[in-house]
Amino acid sequence: MAADPVIRLRGIRNQFGPAVVHDDLDLDLYRGEVLGVVGGSGTGKSVLLRCIAGLRPPQAGQIEIFGQDALNCSEASRREIDARMGVMFQDGALFSSLTVRENVEVPMKNIKGLDAGLRRELADLKISMSGLPYAAGGKSPSELSGGMRKRAGLARALALDPEIVFLDEPTAGLDPIGASAFDELIKALSESLGLTVFLVTHDLDTLHATCDRIAVLAEKRVMYTGTMADMLHVEHPWVHEYFHGPRARAAIDTLERTN
C-alpha cells in the first residue's frame, strides 16, 4: 500500500487575502487507505479538501492525482480526474428540487448510452448500499433527517464508483448510533469497493473505527501523520490534548472493551 500514493501534495499554500491558511503543506494519500484528517476548528480542513477536489486552486504548490499534475493539465484530463473522485459535502448538499433518487442519478446522466431504466435501478442500488430504505428514493431531501441526508449525499458521491471519496465531517450532527452506523458504512464500502477515503472529522470514535492513518493539521501544515497508536505518543500540546483528553480516553476505553 505504502508504495502507491494516489494523491501527492507538495508545498501547498492557501490564503485568503493576507490570511494564510496553509503554508508549505505536504501530504500523501495512499491507494485503498482511509485517511482521517483532524485539526482544530478553522485550521483549514475544509479548505484543503476543496483544494484537492479542484474547487479552489491553491496559491502555490503542486497537486498530483493518479500520477498526473492536477493543476497544470488540460480541462479534459482534469474532468477525467474528477470523474474518478467523489465529494460528500458537510450537509449532503443535495439538490433540494430533486428527489433523492434523481440526485443520485445526476452524475450518471453523463454516461453515454445508459438508459433511464437502468440508471434508475443503479440509483436505487446506491441508495440501498448507503443504508437508506427503498422509500427514501422517492422523497425530497427536506423530508429526510440529517443522518439520512448524509447517506443520500454519500450515495450521490458514490454514484460513479469513484476511486477516491472526500468526506467532510460525515458524522457531525448525528446521534451516536447513527454516527457509528455511518462509520461502519464507510469502513464496509471502503473495503468492498476498494475506496480510498479522505475523511475530515472531529469525531474520535470515527477515527478509531474507520481510519487506517491519521493526519494532523496544525500550524498551517500537516504536522504529523501516523496510526492511532503513533498519535498517542506525539508530544505536541494540541495533539496531546486531543488524543489524551477526557473524550479521547472514553473513546479508547469503549474501543478496548469492544475488542
Next chain:
Amino acid sequence: MIRAMAYLAAPQMNALRVNLTLATGNPIPYTEIRFPEDIRNVSSTATPDASDMQLPGAEQGHLVQRGDGWSLQGNCTIRALPALKPALDRLAGQNITLSLSELSRLDTAGAYALESLRQRLERSGGSLSLRDVQPDHGALIDRVAQAMPKPETSPKKPMRLTDMLELIGRAVAGSGRFLLELHAMLGLFLARLFSFLRHPGQFRLTALVHHCDQVGWKAVPIVALMSFLIGVVLAFQGAVQLRQFGAEIFVVDLIAISILRELGILLTAIIVAGRTASSFTAAIGSMKMREEIDAMQTLAIDPATVLFVPRILALLITLPILGLIANVSGLFGGAMMAWIELGISPGMFLTRLLEDTSPRHVLVGFVKAPVFALIIGIIGCHAGMGVGGNAESLGRQTSSAVVRSIFAVIVAAALFSVFFALMDI
C-alpha cells in the same frame, strides 16, 4: 461529473475552476476517448490493459463463448455497461456458467448487472454459476447482492368518482381554511397593534422606519412614472373621443375622476403588491425555512410582533402616501398631454380641476388605501409563514403571494365601486 454537482452547489467556485483549467499545460496521452463498441463487432480477445491508471473513457467489456460456458472479458463497469447489457440480456438457458477470470475491472454497476442476470435466470427456472471469481470481485458481488433494492410496489388505483369528489371537497375546504387563516392573521396583527398602544415602549421604531423605506420610499420612482404615463394615456384617448363632440374641456373631468377615484390608488396597490408582497413572503419564508422563526419562539420573541406588525404597519402608512404621489403625477401627466394635444393651458386645467371636481372623489380614492395595504401585507406575511423546508416551496409561495394579493386587491376595488355606486357617493 461529481464535480459538475459541486459546481451547481457552489457556483461561485466555478470561476476559480475555469481559471485553473484555462491554464492548460502539456497535453497528456490520455485525451483520446474511445467509446465502447457494439458487442457483435468485437473480436474474442480482451483489449484493454488492466493497469490501475486506466482512463474511464476507454472502458469496454465483452461477453464471449468459451466451450459450453461464457466468459466476461475486459471491464464490466458503468461505462461499459450500455454496450454490454444487451448481450447479458440475451443470455438465456438452464445452467449458465460465466467465468470472470478474464475480467479486469468490476464496479457496483457491473456487479448489479451480474446480480440482476442471476435473478432473471432464477425467475425463469435456470441458474447462474460464476467461476474463477477473483476475491475482490467476489466481495463486491456479495455486497451488491445484499443491497439489491427491493421495490415496495404499491398498486396504483384508478381514479374513481368518489376520489374526484373528494379532491373537489378538499380544494373547497382548503380555500375556506385559507380565508380563515387570513382573518386570523388580521386579528393577530390588530391584537399586537393594540398591545403596542398599551405598552408603547415595546414598539420597534427602527424596524418600522426600515420597512417604510423599503416599501414606500424605494417604490416612489416606479409609482410616479407609471401614474404619469397613465395620465398621459387617459388624456390622449379622452382627447380623441371628446374632440368629436367639441367637449375637449371635459377631458379634465375624465382624468381627474378616473385617476383620483380609481386608477391612482388601484395601480399603486397593484405595483406595491408585486413588489412588496413578494418581498415579505421571501423574507419571512426564508426565515421560516431556516427555522429562524422557531428559534424566535423558543427565545420568547413573538414573530408577529417583530415580523408582521412593522411590515404591515409600514404598508398602512406608506400606501396612502404613494397613492397621493400617484394622483399628483397622474394629474401632471394628464395636464401635460391636455396642453400639448388640446391646448388646455395648465392654468385652465387647474381652475377646472378645482371648480368641477368635488373633493369626495379624492376621499373615495383614499378610503381604499388602508384596505389594500392590509390585504397586501396580510397575504404576503401569510404566504411567508406557509413556506416549508425547501427552496422550491419558497419560490412557489412567493409567486402565489403576488398572484393572490393582486387578485384580492382587484376584487376589493370592484366591491368598493359597487358599494359607492349603491350609496350614491
